[in-house]
Amino acid sequence: MTSFFPTMRMKTGLCEEEDDMFNIHGHVGNHSRSSILESLRKIIKSRTEDKTKEVVTIGDFGTADGRASLCLINDMIYTIKAGLGEKQAIVLCYNDQPMNDFNRLIEVIRGNGQKSGLALGSDIYPVIIPRCMYGVCLPYNSMDLAISSVATHYLSKQVCQIKNGISLGEADEGEQLLIREQAKADWRTFVISRGRELKPGGYLVTMNVSSDEHDDEARFVEKGTTCVASFVTDMAKDGVITQEEYRATNFNSHYLRKAADFQEPFNSDLPEIKELGLELVSMKPIKHYLQYPTFDIVNKDYVEKMDYSQRIVSSIYPWMYHVLHGGLSESRTEEEKQAVIDNYFDRLREYVLAHSDHKPYVIHTEVVIKKKKTA
Ligand SMILES: C[S@@+](CC[C@H](N)C(=O)[O-])C[C@H]1O[C@@H](n2cnc3c(N)ncnc32)[C@H](O)[C@@H]1O
Structure with missing residues (x-):
């Protein structure tokens, strides 16, 4: 496997009132x-x-x-x-x-x-x-x-x-070992x-x-990083990304x-x-x-749910953007790449809205x- 110098650079998030x-x-x-x-x-x-x-x-x-x-x-x-x-x-x-x-x-x-x-x-x-x-x-x-x-x-x-998958939590035994x-x-x-x-x-x-x-890990969303990563697998199954792009997408982190x-x-x-x-x-x-007013509200109304999901997606966007972008084929235009990335965040947003009682x-x-x- 070729070694590479990490090229991750934080992408400005979707929420502008605080820094990434x-x-x-x-x-x-x-x-x-x-x-x-x-x-x-x-x-x-x-x-x-x-x-x-x-x-x-x-x-x-x-x-x-x-x-x-x-x-x-x-x-x-x-x-x-x-x-x-x-x-x-x-x-x-x-x-x-x-x-x-x-x-x-x-x-x-x-x-x-x-x-x-x-x-x-x-x-x-x-x-x-x-x-x-x-x-x-x-x-x-x-x-x-x-x-x-x-x-x-x-x-x-x-x-x-x-x-x-794309993350350690989804890796098989051999991959985990490496x-x-x-x-x-x-x-x-x-x-x-x-x-x-x-x-x-x-x-x-x-x-x-x-x-x-307690074997617990960060949970921006209810089921943690493996769940955040799983939407990429869904995109590969749905043909939004190719198998080659799926394999090239990696959250290169322990x-x-x-x-x-x-x-x-x-x-x-x-x-x-x-x-x-x-x-x-x-x-x-x-x-x-994480501190944010709607994170503490149980049984949120529609406006509160929208605010909650916007904030959660903003906390995942800066690092996940680069993981996704890094896996996409060079033959795609930047507009196509952005459309694929938007597709990912739409899926994530939908999940977050459906699980909006979770406190990250x-x-x-x-x-x-x-x-x-x-x-
Ligand atoms: C999540 S940010 C954390 C930034 C800041 N220290 C903080 O506490 O918010 C991780 C940073 O680590 C940097 N990083 C990752 N790999 C690195 C490497 N091999 N050498 C230097 N910096 C690296 C990334 O570029 C990114 O800016």
Whole structure:
């Protein structure tokens, strides 16, 4: 199977009052706020004790347009300046894959009349790093704190075409094995790459799409991702897409990792983990109900159902759009592709309207890792 560099780029959703990432998961990375600020305070304390004067470097991996982490990064700037002085130089590294819309990121950082951006002073240096986050993205021993939210479920490469579906939940045993093996290798590489970049005493705080101890998973719709994916199978059966397009459509992600998967690099005697002095500090599963007024109403009337379905479809649109678009034949015009994609979202909308009492939620696992001062 050919390996490919992931080309996913979030597509602006159908609902305009909030940004895509807020629609998708409610900026769930902010649930890591206390772990991130606690790690930062430890870094500041050790610098004060060691009287270190060098630059503080923060990295956000898989940042998209940077909106999800904006408030958090402003709080980090405030915390660093309060602890190390107003003149403390801070480098903020924004990573995403090269296909990402970095122009949107720049707009978010700059802010505009209505929306404020980063608390940019003359000592704040934002840097864009268009690279795959599974490789090393920064010089060794150069970063104090790395954060990443809702990004590590995307695999670094496609390892199979799922025959009877498009997602891990529909994959057969052999396909599942290949996906899980790739996810294991990717998580190891992600941890080791960040470990190389971190300075001794630095922290990595991640919020990862996952399953939990009850085998539960994110449920934007009542029956979860497998149901969201199943409409593609229906489209293949109905001849809306060809068999070839069906096979080429893949949600290339492991969204069902569990605690043991996040622990694996630390339980496997990997020489890099030991050499770098990486230590698993904590792991916490988080179930987060998405916030929106009609999500809480039982027995909705027609208007409420329409509002509910619009919002649910908006939370699936940005990521599913690319999964669908990526599978369609190059011989189709863009208009034809859009018509097929619209067909998918019509099917999804119909299902959502028929199951509008469901309260959507997402499940993530927060993982905090430290690089010891002396390995
Ligand atoms: C669901 S968005 C999350 C964005 C943001 N961190 C948040 O919390 O909302 C996932 C992001 O991960 C990025 N991503 C996926 N694979 C990546 C890779 N190999 N390297 C860097 N970024 C990647 C995607 O481009 C996308 O912007």
